Amino acid sequence: MPKEYEYEFYDYNKSKVIAKIKELKGIYKGTFLFRVQQFKLPTSLLSETFQGKDRQDDNKKAYIRVRDEGFKITMTIKIPTSDGFAEETEIVIDNFENGVDMILLLGCIKTVYYEKVREIYDIGNTEIIFDMNPGYPEFMEIESKTLAQLNKMVKIFGLTVVPESEQKNLFVELFGIDMEKFGKFDNVTFTNVKKLVAPLVTKNIKQFNKLTDDHLKKYKSLFKKKLTKK
Numbered sequence: 001m002p003k004e005y006e007y008e009f010y011d012y013n014k015s016k017v018i019a020k021i022k023e024l025k026g027i028y029k030g031t032f033l034f035r036v037q038q039f040k041l042p043t044s045l046l047s048e049t050f051q052g053k054d055r056q057d058d059n060k061k062a063y064i065r066v067r068d069e070g071f072k073i074t075m076t077i078k079i080p081t082s083d084g085f086a087e088e089t090e091i092v093i094d095n096f097e098n099g100v101d102m103i104l105l106l107g108c109i110k111t112v113y114y115e116k117v118r119e120i121y122d123i124g125n126t127e128i129i130f131d132m133n134p135g136y137p138e139f140m141e142i143e144s145k146t147l148a149q150l151n152k153m154v155k156i157f158g159l160t161v162v163p164e165s166e167q168k169n170l171f172v173e174l175f176g177i178d179m180e181k182f183g184k185f186d187n188v189t190f191t192n193v194k195k196l197v198a199p200l201v202t203k204n205i206k207q208f209n210k211l212t213d214d215h216l217k218k219y220k221s222l223f224k225k226k227l228t229k230k
Helices: 014-023 043-049 096-105 147-156 170-175 193-200 205-222
Strands: 005-009 027-040 063-068 073-079 087-093 109-123 126-133 136-144
Touching (some): 126 147
Antiparallel strands (some): 005 136, 027 063
16 A cells, blocks of 8 residues: 655745745646545454554554545545554545445445645645645645655755654644544534634634634635535
C-alpha cells in the first residue's frame, strides 16, 4: 500500500510562501470546496484487512472516506502508521452520494461529515496546500511523492517540521474547546459551526466569532452555487 508523505505547518508567512511558489514556477490549481464523509471499518472487515500482530494497532486508526474535491471525487482508505506517514489507497469515482451508499453497504459506519476550503498549488510532484476548516485557523501542508522530495521542499521554503506528537490542537490552544464534546458532532460545516461550537468556547470568544464569520463570508463568496444543504 503506497504511503502519503506530507507535513502540516502552522507557523508560516503565506505571502512569502506564495512568492516562493511563483519563483519556483509553481502553478495555482484552484480553490475548491471539499465535502468529506468519513467512516470507521466494521470489526468483520478489520479482521480481514489487518492480519498479524504488527497490524493490531493500525486497525484502531484506519478509516475510509468519500470526498468531493470540487474537481474530482475520491474514495480512500487511510491507515496511520507509527512513522507518521499514512498508508493510503485511493480511487476516483463519479458520484459522492453513490460512493457513500456503497461504503455503507459494506457495513462501515459513518463517523463525521465535514467541509473545508482547499487552495492548491503544484510544483512538479509536490502540492502546496492551504486548508480552511470551519472554525479553525488556516494551516499549510506540503505533500510529495517521496520523503526525500518532501524534505527538500521543506528546506526550500525554510519551514520547520514539528513532530505530530508535539503539534498543538488550536481548538484547544486558542479557544479552550473540550475535544471530547466536539468529537460528538457528526456534521460540521461552514454554515453551522458557529452555532455548534461557540457554546464550547471557553476563551477568545470574539476571535472565534470573527474567524467563523470570516470563513462563512469567504465560503459564500467562493461557492454561491454550491452551498451545502446538509
